[in-house]
Amino acid sequence: MLMGFTVWPLLRLSSRRRGAARVQRAVSASMRVFVWLMKSLGLLTWEVRGLEKLQPRGQFVVANHPTLIDVVFLISLLPEVDCIVKQALWRNVFLRWPVSWAGYISNESGEGLVAACAAALRDGRSLVVFPEGTRTRPGQLMSLQRGAAQIALAAGCDFRPVTITCDPITLYKGNAWYRVPDRRPHWILAVGDPVRVGDFATNGEPAPLAARHLTQALARWFESSVSRQQGEMRRETRPDG
Amino acid sequence: MNSTKEIFEQLRSVLHELFEIDPARVTLEAHLYNDLEIDSIDTIDLILRLKELTGRKIQPDQFRHVRTVGDAVNAIEALLHHKPAAA
Numbered sequence: 095m096l097m098g099f100t101v102w103p104l105l106r107l108s109s110r111r112r113g114a115a116r117v118q119r120a121v122s123a124s125m126r127v128f129v130w131l132m133k134s135l136g137l138l139t140w141e142v143r144g145l146e147k148l149q150p151r152g153q154f155v156v157a158n159h160p161t162l163i164d165v166v167f168l169i170s171l172l173p174e175v176d177c178i179v180k181q182a183l184w185r186n187v188f189l190r191w192p193v194s195w196a197g198y199i200s201n202e203s204g205e206g207l208v209a210a211c212a213a214a215l216r217d218g219r220s221l222v223v224f225p226e227g228t229r230t231r232p233g234q235l236m237s238l239q240r241g242a243a244q245i246a247l248a249a250g251c252d253f254r255p256v257t258i259t260c261d262p263i264t265l266y267k268g269n270a271w272y273r274v275p276d277r278r279p280h281w282i283l284a285v286g287d288p289v290r291v292g293d294f295a296t297n298g299e300p301a302p303l304a305a306r307h308l309t310q311a312l313a314r315w316f317e318s319s320v321s322r323q324q325g326e327m328r329r330e331t332r333p334d335g
Numbered sequence: 336m337n338s339t340k341e342i343f344e345q346l347r348s349v350l351h352e353l354f355e356i357d358p359a360r361v362t363l364e365a366h367l368y369n370d371l372e373i374d375s376i377d378t379i380d381l382i383l384r385l386k387e388l389t390g391r392k393i394q395p396d397q398f399r400h401v402r403t404v405g406d407a408v409n410a411i412e413a414l415l416h417h418k419p420a421a422a
Contacts, residue, residue, distance in 0.1 A: 204375035244376050302353050302380045 114197030118174045121196055125170035129163075138278060140167065144285035147254065148172060152218040154249065156242050157256040157283075158316050159224040160232075162265040164258050167283055168222050175220045178207065208241060212248035221245075225312060229267035236316055243308035246291050247301060253289040253312060257319040258282070261327040277331070282323055289315050342408050342415075349384055353377070363405035371404075389414060 132138050148155070148171055155175070157168060169175060179198040183189045199210045214221050225242035246253060259282050262275040294311040295304040343363065350356040356371050367373045373381065378398070386393050391414050401407045 205379060208376060240374060240376070300353055300380065302377045303355060305376070306355065 111197070114195060115174050117192065117196040118176075121192065122169050122173045122175070125166045128166055129170050136278065138281065140281035140283065142171060142283045142285070145171060147285040147287075151220055152215060152251070153220045153254040154215055154242075154246055154251050155220060155222040155256060156225050156253045156312070157222070157258055158236060158320055159226050159229045160258055160263065160266060161229065161260050161281075162271065164224070165222070167258070167281060168256065171283070172220060172222065175222050176211075176214045177222045178211070204241075208244045208248055211245040215245070215249035215251050225309070225316075231267050232263055236313060236320070238309050238313045238316075240305045240309045243305040243312065244301075246308065247295060247304055250291070252291050255286040255289055255312075255315060255319070257284045257286060257316065257323050259320060259323045259327055261324070261331055280327070280331075282327060284319070284323060286315075286319060339408060339412060342411050343404070345388065346404065346407060346411070349381070349388070353380060353384060361404055363403065363408065365404045366402060367404065367407070368402075385411065391415070391417075 129138075129140065133140070151174070155168065155172065157164060165177070169177070177198055178201050179193050181200050181202045183193050184200060199207065199214065201207055211221055211223070223242050223245065225238045226236055227239040227241070230236055242253070260279050262277055262279055264273075264275045264279045265271060289312060291308060294308050296307075299307070347358045347361045350361055350371065350373075351358055354371070354373060354377060356373075360371065365371055367378075382393050382395065382398060389411065393414065397410055397414065398407070401410050
């Protein structure tokens with residue numbers, strides 16, 4: 095809150111685009127402080143695999159979305175990244191200025207949103223999207239919206255997938271944040287190799303069909319990587335079972 | 336493509352061609368978004384295709400209230416029976 099009135103306005107003093115990049119770096123830094131604080135308080139632990147793959151700019155980062163704080167981890171790893179923010183936050187007194195100064199994209203309209211995201215990527219900026227659109231309900235199959243595929247097709251870029259798992263699962267959809275699990279939760283964020291658009295969308299295919307096929311391919315990719323990673327975490331924590 | 340039935344059949348084949356929707360699922364009562372998973376971006380492509388097929392200009396407004404396949408058939412019918420806009 096204090097930052098809302100002090101840090102953010104200062105960071106913005108310069109050209110709009112450079113100002114936005116600086117605000118994004120500050121958001122990223124504050125997320126890093128947050129996750130380190132959570133760790134030092136003994137509330138959670140995490141590990142990141144393949145962090146170096148996130149270094150190049152202009153990447154379309156897509157991740158599955160098991161918990162409330164996935165975006166906090168992701169932004170803490172990406173110093174400059176655009177993301178989509180709920181339109182409602184533009185009406186929030188404390189957040190409206192930071193989100194607009196960071197140049198974050200509002201989810202106001204479907205068509206405008208895809209175009210704005212594709213434009214950010216073509217500009218060489220990185221973008222992070224959760225293709226599920228909301229957190230996964232534990233025990234249910236992941237269901238992907240087609241927006242991420244539509245953005246990738248419009249921008250002509252590949253996906254950089256990040257597989258997020260948490261064990262024991264906490265902060266999931268429908269779980270109150272104060273219901274703390276019996277063990278300290280551990281997150282794994284594994285940065286994968288690119289999922290290439292060209293491998294799944296054939297040339298000349300109508301755009302809506304291409305978006306469907308690409309979405310199915312991405313869903314299969316995440317289903318197998320998430321179940322592999324979850325299996326590995328369970329084996330580590332419960333070697334007997 | 337004139338009678339209601341013909342329009343319906345044509346729409347069925349367009350939905351299959353553009354979105355791979357099984358024609359058996361396309362009924363007059365089927366909801367475009369809830370039942371057939373046609374999202375707002377798909378709608379734009381659908382309207383473009385209908386423009387080509389009917390040769391008529393379509394204002395997005397004319398499809399704003401379309402929710403079901405039946406609504407879409409009615410909207411196309413109204414479009415066809417309406418005199419083409421003066422070029």
